[in-house]
Amino acid sequence: MQVTMTVNGEQVTRDVEPRVLLVHFIRDHLGLTGTHWGCDTSNCGVCVVWMDGEPVKSCTVLAAMAGGRSVRTVEDLERDGVLDPVQQGFMEEHGLQCGFCTPGMMLTARWLLDHNPDPTEAEIRDAICGQICRCTGYENIVRAVRWAAHHPATEEVTA
Amino acid sequence: MQVPAPVEYERASSVDDALALLERHGPDARLIAGGHSLLPMMKLRLARPEVLIDINDLSDLSYVRVEGGELRIGAMTRHRQLLESAAAGEHFAILHDAERVIADPIVRNRGTVGGSICQADPSEDLSAVFAALKARAVIRSSSGERVVGMDEFHQGPYSTAVGPAEILTEIRIPIRAGSGSAYEKVERRVGDWAVVAAGALLALDGGRITEAGIGLAAVGAEHFRAAGAEDSLQGSAPDEQAFARAGALAGQLCHPASDQRGPEDYKRHLAQELTVRALRRAAARARGEEG
Numbered sequence: 001m002q003v004t005m006t007v008n009g010e011q012v013t014r015d016v017e018p019r020v021l022l023v024h025f026i027r028d029h030l031g032l033t034g035t036h037w038g039c040d041t042s043n044c045g046v047c048v049v050w051m052d053g054e055p056v057k058s059c060t061v062l063a064a065m066a067g068g069r070s071v072r073t074v075e076d077l078e079r080d081g082v083l084d085p086v087q088q089g090f091m092e093e094h095g096l097q098c099g100f101c102t103p104g105m106m107l108t109a110r111w112l113l114d115h116n117p118d119p120t121e122a123e124i125r126d127a128i129c130g131q132i133c134r135c136t137g138y139e140n141i142v143r144a145v146r147w148a149a150h151h152p153a154t155e156e157v158t159a
Numbered sequence: 160m161q162v163p164a165p166v167e168y169e170r171a172s173s174v175d176d177a178l179a180l181l182e183r184h185g186p187d188a189r190l191i192a193g194g195h196s197l198l199p200m201m202k203l204r205l206a207r208p209e210v211l212i213d214i215n216d217l218s219d220l221s222y223v224r225v226e227g228g229e230l231r232i233g234a235m236t237r238h239r240q241l242l243e244s245a246a247a248g249e250h251f252a253i254l255h256d257a258e259r260v261i262a263d264p265i266v267r268n269r270g271t272v273g274g275s276i277c278q279a280d281p282s283e284d285l286s287a288v289f290a291a292l293k294a295r296a297v298i299r300s301s302s303g304e305r306v307v308g309m310d311e312f313h314q315g316p317y318s319t320a321v322g323p324a325e326i327l328t329e330i331r332i333p334i335r336a337g338s339g340s341a342y343e344k345v346e347r348r349v350g351d352w353a354v355v356a357a358g359a360l361l362a363l364d365g366g367r368i369t370e371a372g373i374g375l376a377a378v379g380a381e382h383f384r385a386a387g388a389e390d391s392l393q394g395s396a397p398d399e400q401a402f403a404r405a406g407a408l409a410g411q412l413c414h415p416a417s418d419q420r421g422p423e424d425y426k427r428h429l430a431q432e433l434t435v436r437a438l439r440r441a442a443a444r445a446r447g448e449e450g
Binding site for chain 2: 001017018019020021024040041042043045048054055056057060061062064065067108126127129130131
């Protein structure tokens with residue numbers, strides 16, 4: 001079947017089987033490998049993308065179900081060579097080691113900060129509680145999100 | 160790599176359209192809402208529908224509102240919407256207690272209230288919640304609408320009163336004056352299924368219990384309800400003695416199975432203790448002592 005959706009602001013159309021999962025559509029059909037593919041069971045959260053402005057686990061959404069909707073992946077965080085403050089925060093605070101969980105963590109963090117610009121540590125931990133990191137013990141991820149909260153992008157930076 | 164078996168895909172544009180598609184494709188078609196129960200089942204080949212009918216465009220089934228003395232929850236309401244609904248929290252604190260411990264925030268963005276109870280997993284939290292609240296389910300077919308109580312709705316593990324050419328559209332919970340409700344869950348880790356969970360509703364009048372509802376998840380309670388424990392509370396004072404008696408009955412009269420989440424006796428202990436805690440909090444809330 002033909003599936004058309006908007007990915008990172010661009011309209012894409014592909015011919016796929018209805019059983020294709022959104023995570024594989026993004027990685028294999030669009031070649032956007034920033035979205036990772038992990039547990040297959042909606043537990044680990046490495047496949048988190050935004051769909052119609054909300055974080056979802058793309059291993060548990062069919063590409064067909066995303067048809068006509070708007071998807072945002074980690075590739076959309078950086079604009080014209082300028083990192084999103086969340087990306088900068090993960091660098092500054094060493095919010096990753098192996099990096100496997102990082103794209104999903106950053107997309108959830110961006111959504112959290114868009115809705116709650118100055119979250120407490122508890123709010124950050126709650127926001128990412130459906131995502132698993134086996135390297136950092138979460139400490140530095142929380143610090144990275146706090147760093148981004150304290151360094152919101154200015155007009156000049158994002159322009 | 161886990162992927163579903165080959166399947167056809169249809170997208171419904173309205174409830175009537177969904178019903179027409181169900182009738183056209185027959186019993187091998189399944190409705191898919193958030194997909195967070197059905198897709199994992201399809202990956203494991205525990206479910207193998209021939210046709211999926213996507214009902215995510217049915218936004219008219221997405222609401223939480225007070226109407227006719229009832230809290231009405233549309234079947235397509237996402238878990239996050241229910242958690243954020245002030246009306247839900249005001250009338251039934253149990254709904255927010257439960258939603259805070261259902262899966263995780265990302266899954267709650269997508270999973271729906273209707274999908275959860277239609278999945279009817281024996282460990283499903285909202286099934287126990289709606290059993291405690293003695294909610295009713297509105298089920299529609301092309302020939303009309305019927306309203307069933309939760310005892311009739313829950314027919315067994317993974318089995319509900321919703322027929323192959325029917326759709327659940329709404330949950331209705333009667334609002335009771337002077338009532339309080341609460342949900343208590345023990346899970347192995349954040350976002351997991353319950354080891355055991357208990358929900359309670361108490362309506363009080365003149366220092367007596369005029370109505371009691373107790374729902375249990377993950378312990379094989381018939382229709383997710385601890386009916387014997389409910390009966391023991393009727394007319395009693397809402398005190399520790401009454402709660403202990405009801406808790407003991409809830410622990411005795413359920414049918415937990417030993418599995419990787421714990422042995423049977425531990426689960427009976429949890430059913431007893433969580434029932435007592437849920438009753439205690441429900442009573443405090445009914446008296447306006449706890450938010």
